[in-house]
Amino acid sequence: MDCKYFGECGACRVYEGGYESQLKDKLELNKDRFKSFYAGDMSVFKSPTSHYRSRSEFKVWHKDEDIFYAMNHLEHKGIVLVDECPQVSEHIASLMTKLLVAIKEKDIAFKLFGADFLSSSSGEIVVSLIYHRKLGDEWLIKAKEIADELDIFIIGRSRKQKLVIGQDFVTEHLSVNGEVYKFNYIENSFTQPNSKVNEQMISWATESLETCDGDLLELYCGAGNFTIPFAKSFKKVLATEISKSSINAAKTNMLLNEVKNIEFLRMSVEEFTEAIEGKREFNRMKDIDIDSYDINTIFVDPPRSGMDETSCMMASKYDNILYISCNPETLLRDLELLCKTHKVVDMALFDQFPYTHHVEMGAKLLRKGKQK
Numbered sequence: 001m002d003c004k005y006f007g008e009c010g011a012c013r014v015y016e017g018g019y020e021s022q023l024k025d026k027l028e029l030n031k032d033r034f035k036s037f038y039a040g041d042m043s044v045f046k047s048p049t050s051h052y053r054s055r056s057e058f059k060v061w062h063k064d065e066d067i068f069y070a071m072n073h074l075e076h077k078g079i080v081l082v083d084e085c086p087q088v089s090e091h092i093a094s095l096m097t098k099l100l101v102a103i104k105e106k107d108i109a110f111k112l113f114g115a116d117f118l119s120s121s122s123g124e125i126v127v128s129l130i131y132h133r134k135l136g137d138e139w140l141i142k143a144k145e146i147a148d149e150l151d152i153f154i155i156g157r158s159r160k161q162k163l164v165i166g167q168d169f170v171t172e173h174l175s176v177n178g179e180v181y182k183f184n185y186i187e188n189s190f191t192q193p194n195s196k197v198n199e200q201m202i203s204w205a206t207e208s209l210e211t212c213d214g215d216l217l218e219l220y221c222g223a224g225n226f227t228i229p230f231a232k233s234f235k236k237v238l239a240t241e242i243s244k245s246s247i248n249a250a251k252t253n254m255l256l257n258e259v260k261n262i263e264f265l266r267m268s269v270e271e272f273t274e275a276i277e278g279k280r281e282f283n284r285m286k287d288i289d290i291d292s293y294d295i296n297t298i299f300v301d302p303p304r305s306g307m308d309e310t311s312c313m314m315a316s317k318y319d320n321i322l323y324i325s326c327n328p329e330t331l332l333r334d335l336e337l338l339c340k341t342h343k344v345v346d347m348a349l350f351d352q353f354p355y356t357h358h359v360e361m362g363a364k365l366l367r368k369g370k371q372k
């Protein structure tokens, strides 16, 4: 990646030998890490080597009456000023300077401290401008002029305030095994950052579940990123997630894709575990006939902290477990528990975060004694 800040700004790590060499090392490290659970081939899915991030957050730094984008320094305290970034999508990259110029010209930089970008592959962009002051009518008029001029959506945020100019989402199209799915990505909600790798993850996961029978249970479903492509392989899907805005987006995304066999439930994994074990009743489950589900398969995509012990015990009740993880360390910890009853039959590495040491992993597990 040809970048004048490479390694300095904190977003990328300098790696001798470049992208391919780093990926090879990540693969070796993870093959070794998981060798006691899985000794087969690990599929590897590469990222584009630049302009792969569809969302990105920058600080806005004020210096000598001027403003700059900034990132935390990688090695020590302090920041690095950034005027371009080859990680972000082409659409975000070509907007960054124009937006900064417009903010200065319209004089709306006072107490602005953050700029978050979210883009779709077709070029829709929502920018959240984050302030340490209450935003009034004057800000709204000027920000609307910028939004019109640059053909973007702008959200003004400050404490307990959210002003939306246009809309607070972009619509992304993802191509999965030859089919195109539409997703509304909501500002300030979780979305997978690397669209090309995300498409490969969903394709791999969908193929991994193709032979599973019965219904599907999904935990940590977000806005239905996996759920919606999975739905055609199952009669019914029950998908749960803690975030209200993600569940609302998931329901919209189900309609956008004309999918009808999913029930989305806003519930934490901890709550859902209590509900399914009959330990506690929840009003949110009153319209869900849990006994009508014939669940043999569970799909999980937890945050970096992984699953907890109780959720692993719950997942172990199902014959097929598919686990997508953004943190190999917590995946390894959880496999210690899951592999008391199950064995890992396939694994994949997705290079969702190039130029960092992070990777996304996939693991397919089958109850011991069951055939593939």
Ligand SMILES: C[S@@+](CC[C@H](N)C(=O)[O-])C[C@H]1O[C@@H](n2cnc3c(N)ncnc32)[C@H](O)[C@@H]1O
Residues within 6 Å of the ligand: 190, 191, 192, 219, 220, 221, 222, 223, 224, 225, 226, 240, 241, 242, 243, 246, 267, 268, 269, 270, 301, 302, 303, 304, 326
């Ligand atoms: C790594 S994201 C995956 C989301 C989705 N599968 C996707 O691909 O976009 C993890 C999700 O877990 C949700 N989450 C975090 N803690 C949770 C909990 N305790 N119970 C349920 N969901 C939780 C987050 O809101 C987030 O949407």
